[in-house]
Amino acid sequence: MLRPMTRFEAARIRGIQQSDIRKQSRRCAEVSGVNLGQGICDQPVPDVVKAAAKAAVDGDESIYSKYEGIDALRRAIAGKMADYNGLPCDPDTEVMVTAGSTGGFVAAVLSFIEPGDEVLLISPFYGYHMNILRMAQPTLRSVTLRGDDFALDHDELRAAFSPRTKAVVVNTPSNPCGKVFGRDDLAVIAELCCEHDALAITDEIYEYILYDGHRHLSLATLPGMRERTITLSGFSKTYNMTGWRLGYAVAAPELAARMGVVSDLVYICAPTPLQHGVLAAFDLPASYYEDLARDYDRKRAMILDACGAAGLRPLVPQGAYYLMADVTGAGFTDGREACETLLEGCGVAAVPGASFYVDPADGKTQLRLCFAKQFDDLERAREGIARLPDARRGAARA
């Protein structure tokens, strides 16, 4: 008898499955639903960026770039890091263009994390952070944000650090809960990283999407953090180009050099013509970013409204373009069941909250909705979500 094909499987991928995020997209396509599951961000790329990418293709900018990216783009990123993040950096030694911010995360993990290390995650987290880490086989520890405002308990955080802590992963604004970490939380994270000589890997990809006056703060700007923080960001969310796979990492020269060697081995470089294309984004006026934030504010309001009408209790995000909602008020005891009814009965995909926690029980009654969609899609989603109470009664009768 044949043994299952999994006999070939390496220990580093044992138990890792296709993410619920992607699973929901496939299922959503099957029922031609509105996809508020995976954050695909299907909105138009700015015209100037498209034109610059087309010109780069036509101009045969089609060979490998340096593994750290084209010079002009690294210089532009360094300018943005100084202006927006308050983090001046050397474009030649401290900036690396990566294959999406995920490419930067993979490079950081492969470069610095190994079995025996402890890595600290903050739940709810972006599942790719956990699963990429699992491939490097560290011991994962987690602290869970609690309450409707996803508060970080500083004592719990302190207790989760140990002499073996190699790194902490911070995602601000957070996917999935929209938490924007303020100076009080970041100062404690910084103090603990310094005390334990640990790295920080911060994913700041949603840095321009902020609500209610919240401000983005980069952990690397806090005392003692510059030399131990790998700051990841990218273009996917700000310019609606999740499929272009363009991100970047900023880190001290010694760290950036190691990550550069690793990303060269994994994928050589980010797509060269697209690097030339995105360069044009740096000429967009300040109003582009204001419009982006204002549109997302309206989109958030639409989905908050829709949730309220269906008995889903939204946990209001401070940033990013997702919101988590508690499903118990809508008559469900489990977020998975609510996602099922929402998709099958209302044609709207969402992601079960349990997929964002180390202990799935913590997110059992939650689901995540993504509102990075065009207004007419969100209108359709709003109509679908409004049918949830009826769909639940229908499902209960069946």
Ligand code: GLN
């Ligand atoms: N960041 C997006 C999300 O959380 C997309 C993730 C993905 O497709 N891997 O939904």
